[in-house]
Amino acid sequence: MFQKDELVVYPAQGVGVVERIEEQEIGGAKAEFYIVRILSNNVTLMVPVLNAENVGLRHVCSKEKAESIIDSLKDRSDFTGYSGQNWNRRYREYSENLKSGDLADVAYVLKELLLIGKDKELSFGEHRLLEQAMGLLTLELAHALDKEQDEVRAQIEELFSDVLEPQKEE
Known part of the structure; x- marks a missing residue:
């Protein structure tokens, strides 16, 4: 859904950039995560790719x-x-x-x-x-x-x- 270096919006955090997409093992299960750095405060978020839509991750508006x-x-x-x-x-x-x-x-x-x-x-x-x-x-x-x-x-x-x-x- 999102690509590396793409601008995205995370609710209540604002605009961020997808720095990378990586696979991690958590609790014995492998999952892919978007690593998103929020531009306003440099906070880095890990957003599960499969849950991105549910948490409200979206593209910057038109x-x-x-x-x-x-x-x-x-x-x-x-x-x-x-x-x-x-x-x-x-x-x-x-x-x-x-x-x-x-x-x-x-x-x-x-x-x-x-x-x-x-x-x-x-x-x-x-x-x-x-x-x-x-x-x-x-x-x-x-x-x-x-x-x-x-x-x-x-x-x-x-x-x-x-x-x-x-x-x-x-």
């Missing part, structure tokens, strides 16, 4: 999908506003979305937290989730769009400039 994700960030019609929902419930929901491996779920978490941050100061945990979502999203979009990660981050920050910059008094 350029069209990346552009669609950016368009979804522009659309705020689905944001209902900070409802005072229990933080623990929101945290669990957002964490599950980040672990899903679905780029649209990651974009949803980023958008929600950026917009909630307009109404109230984000807690430490919320800020950490926001940074995780931003990192996962910008790195994959950068590879899909053949841009630098900082450039994609700046593009997203520009989309949310009204909530990221302090409102000026006139």
Whole structure:
């Protein structure tokens, strides 16, 4: 399914490169593993080839999908506003979305937290989730769009400039 030197995405970890495919014996049984190095933190993962799809290992999204994700960030019609929902419930929901491996779920978490941050100061945990979502999203979009990660981050920050910059008094 994946080849050596191919870029892949591992849920909640982000973009990595398949460094090699090797066979190892574990518990008396031989199995093939993808050895994936995550680009953002140099962590190396061993992913069983036969279980790769089940754990959510996938290709980097297409350029069209990346552009669609950016368009979804522009659309705020689905944001209902900070409802005072229990933080623990929101945290669990957002964490599950980040672990899903679905780029649209990651974009949803980023958008929600950026917009909630307009109404109230984000807690430490919320800020950490926001940074995780931003990192996962910008790195994959950068590879899909053949841009630098900082450039994609700046593009997203520009989309949310009204909530990221302090409102000026006139």
